Amino acid sequence: MLGLVLVLVFSVLSAWIGEVDPAKFWNGLPRFVSYFHDILPQLRLASLGADLEEWFWNLDGWLGLLFDTLLVAYVGTLFGAIAAFVLCFLASANLTRSATLRFASRRLLEFCRTVPEIVFALMFVYAFGFGAMPGVLAIAIHTAGALGKQFSEVVENVDMHPVDGLTATGATYVETIRFGVVPQILSNFMSYSLLRFEINVRGATVLGFVGAGGIGKELISSIRQFYYADVSAILLIIIATVFLIDWLTERLRHRLLSLDGAEQ
Numbered sequence: 001m002l003g004l005v006l007v008l009v010f011s012v013l014s015a016w017i018g019e020v021d022p023a024k025f026w027n028g029l030p031r032f033v034s035y036f037h038d039i040l041p042q043l044r045l046a047s048l049g050a051d052l053e054e055w056f057w058n059l060d061g062w063l064g065l066l067f068d069t070l071l072v073a074y075v076g077t078l079f080g081a082i083a084a085f086v087l088c089f090l091a092s093a094n095l096t097r098s099a100t101l102r103f104a105s106r107r108l109l110e111f112c113r114t115v116p117e118i119v120f121a122l123m124f125v126y127a128f129g130f131g132a133m134p135g136v137l138a139i140a141i142h143t144a145g146a147l148g149k150q151f152s153e154v155v156e157n158v159d160m161h162p163v164d165g166l167t168a169t170g171a172t173y174v175e176t177i178r179f180g181v182v183p184q185i186l187s188n189f190m191s192y193s194l195l196r197f198e199i200n201v202r203g204a205t206v207l208g209f210v211g212a213g214g215i216g217k218e219l220i221s222s223i224r225q226f227y228y229a230d231v232s233a234i235l236l237i238i239i240a241t242v243f244l245i246d247w248l249t250e251r252l253r254h255r256l257l258s259l260d261g262a263e264q
Contacts, residue, residue, distance in 0.1 A: 036232075038228055039228040039229070039231045039232040039235075040232050041054075041055050041228075041229045041232070043055075054229075055229055055232075055233055056233050058230070058233075059233075059237075061218075062215060062218065062233070062234055062237055063237070065214055065215040065217070065218050066214070066215045066237060066238070066241060068132060068213055068214045068215070069201070069204045069205055069208065069213075069214030069215045069216065070201060070204075070241075071132070072132050072135040072136050072139065072204040072207070072212070072213060072214055073139060073197060073200040073201040073203070073204040074197065075136050075140075076135065076136045076137075076138070076139025076140045076143060076200055076204070077139065077140075077143055077193065077196055077197045077200050079136070079140040079143075079144075080139065080140040080141065080142070080143025080144040080146075080147060080196070081143065081144075081147055081189075081193045081196070083140070083143075083144035083148070084109075084143065084144045084145075084146075084147035084148035084150075084151050085151065085189065087105050087108065087109060087144065087148045087152075088147075088148050088151035088152040088154075088155055089152075089155060089177055089181075090102065090105040091105040091106045091109060091148065091152040092152045092155040092156050093156055094155070094156050094158070094160060094163075095155060095163075095177070095181070105148075106152075108145075109144070109145045109148040109149055109152075110145065110149075111145065112141050112142060112144050112145025112146075112148070113142055113144075113145025113146045113148075113149065114145070115141075115142070116142075117138045117139060117142045117203050117206075117207060118138070118206065118207060118209075118210060120134075120137065120138035120141055120142065121134050121135060121137075121138040121207045121210050121211075121212045122210050124137045124138060124212075125210060125211045125212060130211040130212075130213070131211075131212070131213050132212070132213040132214070134207075134211070134212045134213075135204055135207045135208070135212030135213055135214065138207060138212065139200050139203060139204060139207070142203075143196055143200060146196060147192055147193065147196055150192045151185075151189060151192065154185050154188045154189065154192075155181060155185060158181055158184045158185060159184060162179070162180040162181075162184075163176055163180040163181060165180070166179060166180045187256045190253075190256050191253045191256055194249040194252060194253050195249070195253065197245070197249065198242070198245055198246055198249055201241070201242060201245055202242060204216070205219070205238055208220065215234060215237070215238065218230075218234060219231065219234045219235070219238075222234060
């Protein structure tokens with residue numbers, strides 16, 4: 001009960017200090033709902049086909065931009081996961097005895113995941129110009145920090161008996177990780193990487209707002225020019241794509257985890 005009271009008190013204090021205004025929320029809620037009503041076109045049953053064709057008039061172009069966004073998310077996730085895979089062993093207390101190396105690795109991972117992706121994207125857009133490269137670099141750096149943290153926690157929970165056995169036989173550090181650690185953690189690493197890919201697809205869309213390419217650039221352009229029908233069409237395409245990716249990666253993650261459990 002004391003804990004619940006403290007949570008309530010701190011929540012009220014946080015809302016008060018942060019100037020959260022419930023009245024402003026309730027007054028603005030109808031405008032929020034009306035915006036979604038305004039961006040949806042009128043679909044008539046008698047001319048449904050023609051209305052849908054007019055609504056998704058640029059479907060091929062939008063799908064091409066969406067494919068660019070998926071590629072940005074995929075490449076960024078791949079590079080970030082590779083960097084996280086390398087750094088996580090250095091940041092793990094049970095595998096790295098050097099406190100200095102462990103400290104430096106953990107601070108590097110913290111820096112990568114603390115700076116928002118959009119900030120990295122803005123810096124890279126300034127350096128390299130508009131296009132997919134700033135988006136890939138921003139996602140890769142942030143992914144390395146986020147996955148590196150998760151990967152290192154998985155590594156710190158492995159069974160150390162295989163590691164000790166390999167060390168006793170004279171195996172090198174790399175051989176110990178390859179044969180004593182990786183078989184225990186591979187399924188979890190794949191699961192976390194797939195989950196991160198889902199997140200990065202949404203993140204890559206937002207990065208398009210600052211010129212990092214993909215469908216996000218088209219979405220923000222339609223919003224600024226008040227092309228309401230285009231906004232709703234692009235949003236529906238993005239939502240459907242994210243739903244599909246979430247469903248497919250979830251099934252793949254469950255498959256990997258079930259295989260890992262069956263082997264154990």
